[in-house]
Amino acid sequence: MKTAPMITHDCKPTLTDRQVIKFCRLGYLKLEAAVAPEVCAKIIDFFREKEPRDNLDEMGDACALMEEDWFLQGLVLCPSVIGAIRSLVGANFIYSNYMANHPGRCPEPDTLNWHVDGGNMHTFALNYLQVFCLPQDTTVEMGPTEIVPGSHFLLSQSSQVDHYGAIKGSKKCIGPAGTVFITCYPIWHRRYKAIATDCWRHVLKYWYYRNTAPTRDWVIEDDFDPATHCNDFSMIAQGEPSYRRNFLSAYDTARMYMWLCGHEDEFKYIGGTAWPGPIPNDGTQERYATPPSLLNGRKVAYQPEANSILSTR
Amino acid sequence: MNEQQKQQIQECVKWLEQGTLTGQRLHDTFEQVVAHGDGKRQDLLYLQSNGLNVEWPLLGMRLFVDGKWEPEPEPEEDWPYKSVAEAIKDGWRIIRFPNEAQELDENHKYGLGFEFILEKYR
Numbered sequence: 001m002k003t004a005p006m007i008t009h010d011c012k013p014t015l016t017d018r019q020v021i022k023f024c025r026l027g028y029l030k031l032e033a034a035v036a037p038e039v040c041a042k043i044i045d046f047f048r049e050k051e052p053r054d055n056l057d058e059m060g061d062a063c064a065l066m067e068e069d070w071f072l073q074g075l076v077l078c079p080s081v082i083g084a085i086r087s088l089v090g091a092n093f094i095y096s097n098y099m100a101n102h103p104g105r106c107p108e109p110d111t112l113n114w115h116v117d118g119g120n121m122h123t124f125a126l127n128y129l130q131v132f133c134l135p136q137d138t139t140v141e142m143g144p145t146e147i148v149p150g151s152h153f154l155l156s157q158s159s160q161v162d163h164y165g166a167i168k169g170s171k172k173c174i175g176p177a178g179t180v181f182i183t184c185y186p187i188w189h190r191r192y193k194a195i196a197t198d199c200w201r202h203v204l205k206y207w208y209y210r211n212t213a214p215t216r217d218w219v220i221e222d223d224f225d226p227a228t229h230c231n232d233f234s235m236i237a238q239g240e241p242s243y244r245r246n247f248l249s250a251y252d253t254a255r256m257y258m259w260l261c262g263h264e265d266e267f268k269y270i271g272g273t274a275w276p277g278p279i280p281n282d283g284t285q286e287r288y289a290t291p292p293s294l295l296n297g298r299k300v301a302y303q304p305e306a307n308s309i310l311s312t313r
Numbered sequence: 314m315n316e317q318q319k320q321q322i323q324e325c326v327k328w329l330e331q332g333t334l335t336g337q338r339l340h341d342t343f344e345q346v347v348a349h350g351d352g353k354r355q356d357l358l359y360l361q362s363n364g365l366n367v368e369w370p371l372l373g374m375r376l377f378v379d380g381k382w383e384p385e386p387e388p389e390e391d392w393p394y395k396s397v398a399e400a401i402k403d404g405w406r407i408i409r410f411p412n413e414a415q416e417l418d419e420n421h422k423y424g425l426g427f428e429f430i431l432e433k434y435r
Contacts, residue, residue, distance in 0.1 A: 111385065148425075151425075153422065154422050154423070154424060154425065155421055155422065155423045155424070156423065156424050156425075160423075160424055161424065161425070163359060163375065164359070164361065164373050164375060164425055165359065165373060165374055165375025165376070165382070165385045166373060166374055166375065166385040166386060166387065166389070166392065167361075167372065167373040167425065168371070168372050168373060168389055193384075241372070243372060243422065243425055243426060244422050245363075245364075245419075248419060248422070251420070269419075269420060271419075308418065308419070308420065310417060310418050
């Protein structure tokens with residue numbers, strides 16, 4: 001049997017530095033109504049024919065849609081989505097030929113338990129993306145997927161998060177038809193209870209993979225410099241609930257960002273108020289211990305090194 | 314053992330002496346006396362806080378009452394407690410403190426905040 005090669009695609013990256021950092025910080029990116037209404041209508045028609053049979057396995061496998069050009073071009077390679085995909089997993093990215101659906105009956109009185117998907121790996125590397133698309137207008141009443149922003153950095157397995165309940169700052173993945181959520185694979189999620197009646201909620205789930213080494217080739221803004229605008233790295237500085245003490249989330253975000261830039265080796269946890277700690281800054285002062293590749297060619301006088309006591313024992 | 318449970322056992326002994334104790338009657342008595350113990354049940358309250366200080370604000374919560382999970386209160390303003398201290402004032406007893414060892418390394422964070430497990434026995 002001959003194995004078909006993986007399918008690749010390329011396009012221009014559309015995310016800016018700020019948006020890439022936001023993705024690193026939160027572990028997800030929401031693109032509202034990104035997929036065209038006519039594409040969503042065809043997807044819903046595909047499932048509506050199956051709904052009366054009430055067979056979750058049948059509705060859960062949406063691979064037949066991958067055979068349709070309107071689906072491939074309109075959803076998997078949707079122009080307003082793949083620019084973000086290209087920004088995060090690089091040029092000539094690979095897309096999966098598998099398409100899953102999470103059909104959810106409404107009503108469903110029980111909220112499912114929090115979990116991370118199987119095969120999760122907590123890492124600062126970003127080699128793949130898990131994407132959710134809402135093919136119908138999705139409200140809180142329909143039992144949307146709920147996620148915990150920033151949880152992709154919290155070491156955990158499903159067995160350890162399964163008993164959690166209400167979590168401060170969790171977000172429900174709701175939006176008009178065609179809304180897409182691009183997520184970091186190990187983000188915590190669950191299905192929220194559904195109080196809507198006599199309807200189905202569908203969520204398409206699919207993946208994209210890196211095919212080239214990471215490099216900072218997305219859109220660079222003239223008015224934003226990651227070497228000095230450190231508030232973007234920190235959940236607390238952005239007014240978001242943080243599950244890390246003080247501004248420790250900024251270090252996680254910055255390390256993933258530096259990995260995406262292709263310079264993870266330049267990331268040093270120095271502590272104190274060194275980069276990327278968010279001390280008051282008008283964006284004009286170079287920060288101590290800034291990674292050299294972010295200095296636009298300026299030579300760094302001294303790169304400090306520090307090892308945690310824990311790592312030297 | 315409460316009075317009602319004592320009566321149920323005395324009745325069972327009476328059936329035995331009369332020769333009328335059946336397997337079904339013994340089973341029913343067992344259900345009533347043993348399954349409900351002393352009539353009390355343990356309720357659990359999981360609270361995830363920002364730190365070991367019981368007065369710090371909560372990050373998460375979940376209640377296990379009468380043998381099942383309670384519906385989660387929404388929005389956050391409707392959570393019954395704002396801190397572990399508030400739950401203690403309401404009669405909850407801490408039965409497990411957070412594992413501090415997991416918090417020593419500033420470069421790694423395990424799970425959601427600092428988890429306290431509390432109980433009420435009623």
